Amino acid sequence: xxxxxxxxxxxxxxGDVYTILTNKAAHGGRGALVAMVRGVATDTxxxxxxxxxxxxxxxxxxxxTDLSSAMMLxxxxxxPRAMLVNDRFHVQKLVSEAIDQLRIRHRWEALGDENRAxxxxxxxxxxxxxxxxxxxxxxxxxxxxxxxxxxxQVMARGRHVILRHKSKWDDRQAARAAILFxxxxxxxxxxxxxxxxxxxxxxxxxxAGARLNLARWYNDVDxxxxxxxxxxxxxxxxxxxTIVNYFDRRLTNASAESFNAxxxxxxxxxxxxxxxxxxxxxxxxxxx
Numbered sequence: 001x002x003x004x005x006x007x008x009x010x011x012x013x014x015g016d017v018y019t020i021l022t023n024k025a026a027h028g029g030r031g032a033l034v035a036m037v038r039g040v041a042t043d044t045x046x047x048x049x050x051x052x053x054x055x056x057x058x059x060x061x062x063x064x065t066d067l068s069s070a071m072m073l074x075x076x077x078x079x080p081r082a083m084l085v086n087d088r089f090h091v092q093k094l095v096s097e098a099i100d101q102l103r104i105r106h107r108w109e110a111l112g113d114e115n116r117a118x119x120x121x122x123x124x125x126x127x128x129x130x131x132x133x134x135x136x137x138x139x140x141x142x143x144x145x146x147x148x149x150x151x152x153q154v155m156a157r158g159r160h161v162i163l164r165h166k167s168k169w170d171d172r173q174a175a176r177a178a179i180l181f182x183x184x185x186x187x188x189x190x191x192x193x194x195x196x197x198x199x200x201x202x203x204x205x206x207x208a209g210a211r212l213n214l215a216r217w218y219n220d221v222d223x224x225x226x227x228x229x230x231x232x233x234x235x236x237x238x239x240x241x242t243i244v245n246y247f248d249r250r251l252t253n254a255s256a257e258s259f260n261a262x263x264x265x266x267x268x269x270x271x272x273x274x275x276x277x278x279x280x281x282x283x284x285x286x287x288x
Contacts, residue, residue, distance in 0.1 A: 002061030006256035033287040049078035066090040085245045087253035101228040107155035210247040
C-alpha cells in the first residue's frame with residue numbers, strides 16, 4: 001500500500017520558512033516527519049526530495065497541499081506518480097476570505113457615510129444663526145442598529161461572523177449577521193454560496209458527482225458578479241482537478257497543520273530557536 005503525504009510550510013525563527021513533508025499514517029507521532037527543507041523554492045525543495053530512494057518516492061500514493069501553485073509544482077516534480085489533492089479547508093478559506101474582502105469594502109462605505117453625516121451636521125450647526133437653533137440641531141449621534149451597535153461597529157465585528165459557519169454563531173453574532181445581510185444583500189448572497197460550498201464538501205459524493213455539483217456552484221458564484229470572487233473563480237478554473245481529487249478518499253492537510261502546531265509548541269517550550277541545527281536534530285529524533 002502506498003504512502004499518503006502532506007506538504008506544508010512553517011516558520012521557525014526570523015522569518016525563515018521551511019517546507020515540511022509529513023506522513024499521514026504516523027498521526028503526528030514517530031515517523032511523521034519525512035523531510036524538512038529550508039526554503040520554499042520549488043527547485044531547492046525538489047532537489048532535496050529527489051534524494052529519497054526511488055522505491056520510496058514511487059510508493060507515494062497521494063500528496064495533499066494547500067492552493068499554492070509553487071507547492072503543487074514541488075509535489076508534481078518530486079512525486080510524479082502520486083495523486084495531488086488540494087486541502088478542502090484551504091478551499092473554504094479562500095471563499096470566506098473573499099467574502100471578508102466584500103465586508104471590508106462595505107465597511108469603508110459605512111465609515112464614509114458616517115463621516116459625511118458628521119460633516120453635514122457640523123455645517124448645519126455652523127450655519128445656525130442663534131444659540132436656540134444650534135440647541136435644536138443638538139449634538140451629532142450615530143445611528144444605532146437593532147442590537148445597540150453602530151453600523152461601523154457591526155461591520156468591524158462582523159468579521160467573526162463571516163469567517164465562521166452559521167451553526168457556530170452565538171446569539172450576538174446571529175444578530176449582527178441579520179443586520180449585515182439586511183443592509184448589504186450581496187453580502188448575504190455571498191455568504192450563502194459559502195454555505196453551499198461547505199455542504200458540497202461535506203457530502204460524500206463520488207468525484208464525478210462532486211465535479212457536477214461544483215460546476216453548478218461555480219455558475220451560482222459567477223452569476224453574483226461580485227468583484228471579490230474573481231480570484232475564487234480563477235482558482236477553481238486552474239485547480240479544478242486537484243480540488244475534485246479530495247472526493248476520491250477525502251484526504252486533507254489536517255495532519256500537517258497539527259504537526260505544525262507541535263513544532264510551534266516545541267519552539268515555545270524552548271523560548272524560540274537559538275540553534276537551528278540542534279532544533280532540527282531534536283525534531284528528527286522525536287518525529288522522523
